[in-house]
Amino acid sequence: QVQLQESGPGLVKPSGTLSLTCAVSGDSITSGTWWSWVRQPPGKGLEWIGEVYHIGTTNYNPSLKSRVTISVDTSKNHFSLRLTSVTAADTAFYYCARGPSVDIGLYGLDVWGQGTTVTVSS
Amino acid sequence: EIVLTQSPGTLSLSPGERATLSCRASQSVSSSYLAWYQQKPGQAPRLLIYDASNRATGIPDRFSGSGSGTDFTLTISRLEPEDFAVYYCQQFASSPLTFGGGTKVEI
Numbered sequence: 001q002v003q004l005q006e007s008g009p010g011l012v013k014p015s016g017t018l019s020l021t022c023a024v025s026g027d028s029i030t031s032g033t034w035w036s037w038v039r040q041p042p043g044k045g046l047e048w049i050g051e052v053y054h055i056g057t058t059n060y061n062p063s064l065k066s067r068v069t070i071s072v073d074t075s076k077n078h079f080s081l082r083l084t085s086v087t088a089a090d091t092a093f094y095y096c097a098r099g100p101s102v103d104i105g106l107y108g109l110d111v112w113g114q115g116t117t118v119t120v121s122s
Numbered sequence: 123e124i125v126l127t128q129s130p131g132t133l134s135l136s137p138g139e140r141a142t143l144s145c146r147a148s149q150s151v152s153s154s155y156l157a158w159y160q161q162k163p164g165q166a167p168r169l170l171i172y173d174a175s176n177r178a179t180g181i182p183d184r185f186s187g188s189g190s191g192t193d194f195t196l197t198i199s200r201l202e203p204e205d206f207a208v209y210y211c212q213q214f215a216s217s218p219l220t221f222g223g224g225t226k227v228e229i
Binding site for chain 2: 046048051059061063095099100105108109115
């Protein structure tokens with residue numbers, strides 16, 4: 001079955017850069033779907049960060065747009081998140097997810113990674 | 123940006139009862155590009171409903187979604203003990219793909 005697995009440092013210093021990777025197994029990252037990042041601060045709701053298509057097209061949340069980059073590596077079947085100039089407000093659980101799959105009309109995030117916690121602290 | 127408002131914030135019910143959750147959009151969600159998720163403590167969200175009314179793979183038929191335009195509803199016909207969780211809606215009509223603030227269904 002399709003599985004997503006996030007990886008990356010769990011602790012980032014203020015003003016530093018958060019970098020996470022999502023490894024995709026059981027599906028090709030070049031299939032007709034977008035690949036998304038979502039975060040959740042402790043005890044709060046979900047926030048969409050952005051998405052990438054395998055040809056490199058991206059969409060970002062305007063609230064983060066100046067600091068975020070999402071990229072895809074088709075040779076490794078993974079996609080990545082980079083968030084610069086982090087502050088304590090970026091402390092959250094970060095999830096990668098598959099979707100939306102526009103080629104089949106599935107407008108939802110149907111497969112999620114287990115998530116990884118990132119703390120911004122000196 | 124489309125703002126999604128979920129109500130109520132908390133729903134206190136008993137197993138076997140019917141749950142009705144609301145998600146209202148600040149502007150029309152075209153083509154019913156709306157999804158519902160369930161999240162339990164310590165777990166990733168799970169897709170329940172996509173395109174407003176289609177159940178995702180493996181989702182029991184006690185979960186149903188309806189609505190169009192700006193008003194959407196998730197209904198759980200008879201609550202099972204494992205259904206007590208937080209539920210979120212998300213729209214895909216326009217970027218940014220916003221989430222609602224969530225409804226907690228508790229005993």
